[in-house]
Amino acid sequence: KQFVAHESTVLALAWHPNNTVIATASSDCTCKLYSANLKEIEGKTKVEGGAKPPRLGELLAEFRQPSGWVHDVAWSPTGAVLAFCSHDSTVRFANMNERDAQGMPLVEEVRVRDLPFRSLCFVSETSLIAAGDDANPVAFSFLGGSWKRAGVLDKGAADARPAAGTGSATRAAFARFQQAASFGESSAAPGAGGASSSASKSTDTIHQ
Numbered sequence: 001k002q003f004v005a006h007e008s009t010v011l012a013l014a015w016h017p018n019n020t021v022i023a024t025a026s027s028d029c030t031c032k033l034y035s036a037n038l039k040e041i042e043g044k045t046k047v048e049g050g051a052k053p054p055r056l057g058e059l060l061a062e063f064r065q066p067s068g069w070v071h072d073v074a075w076s077p078t079g080a081v082l083a084f085c086s087h088d089s090t091v092r093f094a095n096m097n098e099r100d101a102q103g104m105p106l107v108e109e110v111r112v113r114d115l116p117f118r119s120l121c122f123v124s125e126t127s128l129i130a131a132g133d134d135a136n137p138v139a140f141s142f143l144g145g146s147w148k149r150a151g152v153l154d155k156g157a158a159d160a161r162p163a164a165g166t167g168s169a170t171r172a173a174f175a176r177f178q179q180a181a182s183f184g185e186s187s188a189a190p191g192a193g194g195a196s197s198s199a200s201k202s203t204d205t206i207h208q
Contacts, residue, residue, distance in 0.1 A: 006030065012072045017079040021060065025070040031084040031092075033061040061104055063094065074120040074128070083128055083140075085117040091130055091140060093147045110147050114138060129153070 008028035015022055015036070022036045035054035054060060068087030075082055082094040082105070089112050094105040117132035126142035127150075139150040 006032070011069065014073045014075050016075055017077065021079075023073045023075065023082055023084070025073040025084055027069045029065050029067075029069060029086075031063040031065070031070045031073055031082075032059060033082075034058065035060055061094075063092065063107060065090075065092075068116070071116065071118050071132075072120045074122055076122045076125050078125055080125070081122075083120050083122070085120055085130060085132070087116045089114060089116050091117060091120070091128070091147075108147055110140065110149060112138070112149050 006024065006026040006028050008026055010024050010026050012025040013022055020035065020037045022034045024032050024034065026032070035056060035058040037054055038056055063084065065086045065088070068090075070084050070086050073082065073084040080096050082096065083091060084094075085091045091110050091112070093108045093110070095108070096105050098106040100106055115133035117130040117138070119131045121129045123129055128140040128147075129137050130140060131137040137153040139153060140147055141150040142148075143150075
């Protein structure tokens with residue numbers, strides 16, 4: 001079974017916990033919900049009011065983000081919340097249990113100063129981890145009736161250093177690893193005078 005879902009590349013998808021809805025993220029700047037109901041597998045789905053159940057590939061909801069690609073999408077453990085992140089450094093949370101006048105899920109936007117996120121993962125119904133171009137995962141929590149940026153997971157390079165008392169060989173190996181994992185490292189071959197130059201910029205987190 002297949003169906004055309006987006007006008008451009010599908011970057012990510014996530015199955016609802018009940019397996020009857022698929023959420024998709026795309027470079028056409030949309031996040032969409034489609035029915036994944038297969039009567040061959042699910043049987044005859046009962047719909048309240050006697051209406052016909054949605055067919056496979058039927059569009060259930062669309063969230064358009066004109067300011068950037070939608071990189072990833074994730075469901076909370078119960079499927080009550082859908083999160084999706086865009087290239088405009090936002091994470092949006094759609095509440096499946098609250099609807100607007102048009103019947104669309106209410107969406108809460110959290111805009112951050114971090115670089116864009118590329119991946120999302122719920123660790124509980126009220127906690128989400130987002131990772132992206134900053135190489136430092138960020139936690140989001142549902143507090144006081146709204147979603148908020150709770151802080152980064154890595155607090156600094158000190159968290160990544162070997163514990164006190166480790167041998168010199170271990171420290172030397174770790175130092176070489178840190179150097180190899182540097183961002184923006186470049187070097188020039190020695191010139192006629194034997195001079196050489198190099199520049200590097202290391203991250204201060206363990207998530208390289």
